[in-house]
Amino acid sequence: MSSLLQGVNLYLIGMMGAGKTTVGKLLAQHLGYRFLDTDDVITKSVGRSINQVFAQEGEAAFRQLESDVLAQVCAYTHLTIATGGGIVLRQKNWSYLRHGLVVWLDVPVELLYTRIAEDTTRPLLEDADPKGKLRSLLEERKPLYSQADLKITLRAEATPEEIANRVIEAIPGVLKPKVSP
Numbered sequence: 001m002s003s004l005l006q007g008v009n010l011y012l013i014g015m016m017g018a019g020k021t022t023v024g025k026l027l028a029q030h031l032g033y034r035f036l037d038t039d040d041v042i043t044k045s046v047g048r049s050i051n052q053v054f055a056q057e058g059e060a061a062f063r064q065l066e067s068d069v070l071a072q073v074c075a076y077t078h079l080t081i082a083t084g085g086g087i088v089l090r091q092k093n094w095s096y097l098r099h100g101l102v103v104w105l106d107v108p109v110e111l112l113y114t115r116i117a118e119d120t121t122r123p124l125l126e127d128a129d130p131k132g133k134l135r136s137l138l139e140e141r142k143p144l145y146s147q148a149d150l151k152i153t154l155r156a157e158a159t160p161e162e163i164a165n166r167v168i169e170a171i172p173g174v175l176k177p178k179v180s181p
């Protein structure tokens, strides 16, 4: 499979709790790729949590850091990259994502909510109605996530391993033709 991908990066996109980080790690193992998580790269580089960056500098500053990280990582090959849920918001980010194969993990709000309800590390969900917030974010972002090369629809719980296998099985059908010299 990795020879089929020829080093092309795999970008996982989707909502908070969709499993980008969890499934991304497994995909990297299967593909013999390195794994990166844009949220992790940001928090390590600034030495603060995502909550702190949002609280101290605001969402716009976080989005700029996110774009900067993406611009840097897309220069490399053989990477599986779990992105932040909002990476799709900036049009400019798509020019980086398009260097690789973009996979959308499409998970319904009910499932997302059961996974992340107790987690306080996602500042956008610090809301009186977190499930409603998830729903409205998903509605807003659906047209953007839909620009992915590959959509993996998960209507019921499946193990991360099963999901990683579904992605791997679907990749040959969506590989982009190589541009001839």
Ligand SMILES: Nc1ncnc2c1ncn2[C@@H]1O[C@H](COP(=O)(O)OP(=O)(O)OP(=O)(O)O)[C@@H](O)[C@H]1O
Residues within 6 Å of the ligand: 014, 015, 016, 017, 018, 019, 020, 021, 022, 023, 039, 082, 083, 084, 085, 115, 116, 122, 157, 158, 159, 160, 163
């Ligand atoms: N297939 C799965 N089945 C059960 N639990 C899962 C599955 N995938 C992920 N989880 C759990 O859901 C939570 C969120 O997963 P994860 O952090 O991978 O999501 P994410 O898409 O990276 O979210 P974010 O955009 O906030 O970084 C974690 O606690 C993880 O263990």
Ligand SMILES: O=C(O)C1=C[C@@H](O)[C@@H](O)[C@H](O)C1
Residues within 6 Å of the ligand: 015, 016, 039, 050, 083, 084, 085, 086, 087, 121, 122, 123, 124
């Ligand atoms: O969906 C979002 O906008 C976010 C998702 C997380 O991965 C983090 O990038 C941050 O909490 C914002």
Ligand SMILES: [Mg+2]
Residues within 6 Å of the ligand: 020, 021, 022, 037, 039, 082, 083, 084
């Ligand atoms: Mg993640």
